[in-house]
Amino acid sequence: MHVLVLGAGQLARMMSLAGAPLNIKITAYDVGSESVVHPLTQMSGGDDLESAIRQADVITAEFEHIPLDILAICEKSGKFLPSTEAIKAGGDRRIEKKLLDGAGVKNAKYFVIQNQDDFKQAIEHVGVPMVLKSALGGYDGKGQWRLKDVGQADAIWSEMAECIAASDNQAIVAEEFVPFGREVSLVGARGKDGSVAVYPLAENVHTNGVLSLSTAIDDKGLQEQAKQMFTAVADSLEYVGVLALEFFDVDGTLLVNEIAPRVHNSGHWTQQGSETCQFENHLRAICHLPLGSTRLIRETTMINILGEDTIPEAVMAMEGCHIHWYGKEKRPGRKMGHINVCSDDQQGLQSKLCELAKVLDKGAFPALHEFADRS
Ligand code: ATP
Ligand code: MG
Secondary structure, X not given: OEEEEEXXXXXHHHHHHHHHHHOOEEEEEXXXXXXXXXOOOOOEOOOOHHXXXXXXXXXXXXXXXOOHHHHXXXXXXXXXXXXXXXXXXXXXXXXXXXXXXXXXXXXXXXXXXXXXXXHHHHHHHHOOOEEEEEOEOOOOXXXXXXXXXXXXXXXXXXXXXXXXXXXXXXXXXXXXXOOOOEEEEEEEEEOOOOOEEEOOOEEEEEEOOEEEEEEEOOOHHXXXXXHHHHHHHHHHOOOOEEEEEEEEEEOOEEEEEEEEOOOOHHHOOHXXXXXXXXXXXXXXXXXOOOOOOOOEOOEEEEEEEEOOOOOXXXXXXXXXXXXXXXOOOOXXXXXXXXXXXXXXXXHHHHHHHHHHHHHOOOOOOHHHHXXXXXX
């Protein structure tokens, strides 16, 4: 099998690593440089997109902000999975909100803003405090504003107006501020036959809008709610592949924050913590192979490495610590790699995280230190 991935970042890289034992060969299309590359070496084999599409058995994507003309070419080949509709829902918050409403899953009250008059109506309809998000192009907390007080409205409007004017078809989605207790996400796969296999929920900690820690949790009530919402969304899209749903947990009731029509950062823990990792299950689903077991095999936390390209060797020496680098050039705040920390039980995992906090810098790993300080 030969899979072409739109996007040549760490997700394509990890798909490539997971595909090799199954004889699934991955080629990646770097949308920025418009070149077809090997996802591990980033070397170009000389193919253009058309020939890469011709040679592929299946085409998929590692991110949702894909130019529509490229999506259209891939869709036309009849090889693209999950679907253009799913990718658009992940990349445009207006479409995403409609999808969630249509599938009957709970999400935060919202209002779409195109002009200043809409903004006034949004304040009436949604209320203050409110979170404002660009409809297109947002990720890692970028393209967002918080309106805490109506007095800030004019200042925020001038920034939002600039954002709307800067790109075609842009708008702002105003959302009620959700007073959540924590954030969790569900990663799962849906096969071509409609079979669904979801992983245990992960509890996620964000630092400045970027995921920093993700831990598989065992909560039957929440898991049941999350799986029901996952199935509703995946079925409504006739989804094939791995899909992630991010939730707010408000006193035991889940509200969907957003969806990602792809493998997801909050599912990286599955590489060591589950019988079959999310990358393998995505490939299994899109290649029409049986889905692999999503069973938890050991307690696992994933720690994102942000803006650092080295970590102390003591981490590698620690049993149960697995480092995954992405081979990227260092930039402040950039996702450079992650560490999966595993243990047989929760107590053991907690001690290991505290041990790690002693050797990892507080400036680079603030969420880990906060966790250790609380423990
Ligand atoms: P991602 O990197 O996950 O794609 P993103 O930039 O698309 O992030 P969101 O996940 O929508 O943005 O928001 C980033 C974070 O902001 C959330 O994880 C959550 O902590 C906070 N947040 C978003 N929406 C709300 C809301 N309605 N109420 C309260 N907090 C919110
Ligand atoms: Mg998010």
